[in-house]
Amino acid sequence: MMDPDMAREVQTKVILHWNYRGFKELPEELRIEGEHVKEVYLKWNVLDKLPQWLGVLRSLTNLYLYGNMLESLPKEIEELHSLVILDVSENHLSSLPENICKLHYLSVLIATNNKLSSLPKDIQKLTSLQTLHLAGNSLQILPESLCQCQSLEDLCLDRNNLLCLPSQIVYLPRLNSLSVSGNQLIYLPALPFTTEIHLNFNENPCLNYLPFPLGCQITSRNGSNADHWYLNCFGCFLRSLSDSTYLKNTILHVPPSSMWQNEAMQLVMPYELNHVYMPGSAQVPSLYEMTLRTVYTSLYHHIPQNIKLTRKHIFTTFRKLKFEWERYQIFPSSIAEQLRRGPVTICFHPNCQAPIFKYAVVWVVPVNNLTRSGQEISVLTVVYFCSQNCSLLYEKYELSNLNESEVLLSQSRTEWKYVQTL
Template structure:
């Protein structure tokens, strides 16, 4: 028997076995998968200072004690397939935690302070009841984020464009649109099986599995800008942050110019975000600053970031049997026209009408 590892899974335990205390000085890994354990005793956190790995999947846990933060060496925590409705914010103090699996629970919201978990690489929250993700997630070093089967309406651009992110899954959620920016290191995205998605920004084309072809008549949120596609007899929407779709080359609003200028100075922008107080700004401005741009101008020769205004284009691939509709956003009519000229052999634009 390895003195550092204890395998007591599938043993029908009705409570945390006290016999563990006999190994408190040596244990680094505990496997108690698929038992009937309803609670975690506090002595676990005070006695097992060397613990690095806890596997408690498939039990009856309803809460995780806040004292879990005392496990300073913990690197791997699996509490999937339990009855949790929340995770304690003290988990955010586990500075060495690299892997957190809380899938298949009843979690409604994620704890504040997750951004402090600089070692976290994998976060699995699939099959919960999440409706939104805290923007703090973007401050972690996540490489893998699994969000399948939740009630998410959107994924913030800041999270999708994380520098560390490689894998993101959000299948079978309630996503109404996708961010217009994808991180440079992302190699795997499973996000297209969402019934309310009606178009995909062109940055997702390389991830799109062509057998996905989902359209839906489901009602979407009433506070989103709506577009009607006459030839498709369908409605589609643009990201929540967009307040105005521009049709000409008239100047942008002062708000848009200020947000772009702030974001252009990234070190200063990060300082502003870290010290921003919600009540000090109008809510819509606070959200724009905190969540960052919705996308970069679709014209590759342009570096402008877009926040609340854009020129919007919908298109299909030429000579393709698929009904998939792609989208792109631009900072100006000029950039839109240039892009379509460059890619006219690949895409053809489709008509749309602003739906009020």
């Protein structure tokens, strides 16, 4: 039997403020009279499930379910075709249903402090998604499809169990805020982002180096330069992995030094980069690597990025264009997939900047960083080259193009050796 007062409230309002009502289930009055309702606030109730009739709320744009006891979302959520904002924070959700990806107008999805261990594999179908907050979950890996959410602007992944980020995340064209504090990150993307991003990565204790171009991009926001950085990196660069045997990545061993607390450091390279060599090695890129580089540069072109690495070195990155799969069906599927995903990084030499997929010559270079407390620490950075030739030529480039007052990376680099490689 309907409550007359509640029925009248539903009939006469388009916004329902039902926070702290002690609801154990959604009122029937909403099902019968609520087709016109646009916003429902149900924070801090005791809902443990949503009804199958949820789809009758065809006009619903905002649904706030913060602080309930939900363990799952019903498949009928796909029928909320007008939904723009969904907040399911502080519940007990272990997953999000795949059909949530049918909400093509969904712009804000907030699911902080749940038990999520994965995301829908077709999340790229959320074409309007601008804000995604997933802090306080159990995510260990992000689907590459997330990097196809072209409208995404604000991504918060704090306090999860992430080891790394998908390399293509740097290409998101509108991303201006990315927060990954309090994870287990062992490396960050080897390319700078294509946007002027605010990146927060505090409290990742096993993150013990930065790709040099990305570090320059981060510090350029506050006026720092390549000679001296000012990174907000509290709780990072503290230690190496205690156990790396489960990883298949190439790992570089950097001997102890007074600059990094007299401890040996293990630098975990991006997973795709499995042929890494020291300067002066006789190894050359494979035919497979050269094929990827040649074809990729015919598909994409460079655009200049305003990322100052040295006073005379402006880094560039690739602009992703539409991949015309049909034109490249002559290639084996493994090559076609690599081309679609794009390079791990690009050559650091400003006159080359070729794409790098699996082979690189690596310099490890300490950079001075001034912390918020005013303490100066040494941060290890990694510089990638596409060949031994570019590595050698860059040494000559520095000598002929940089001022005497500038720090030469070639003279600052430190030695390293393999711990493991595939």
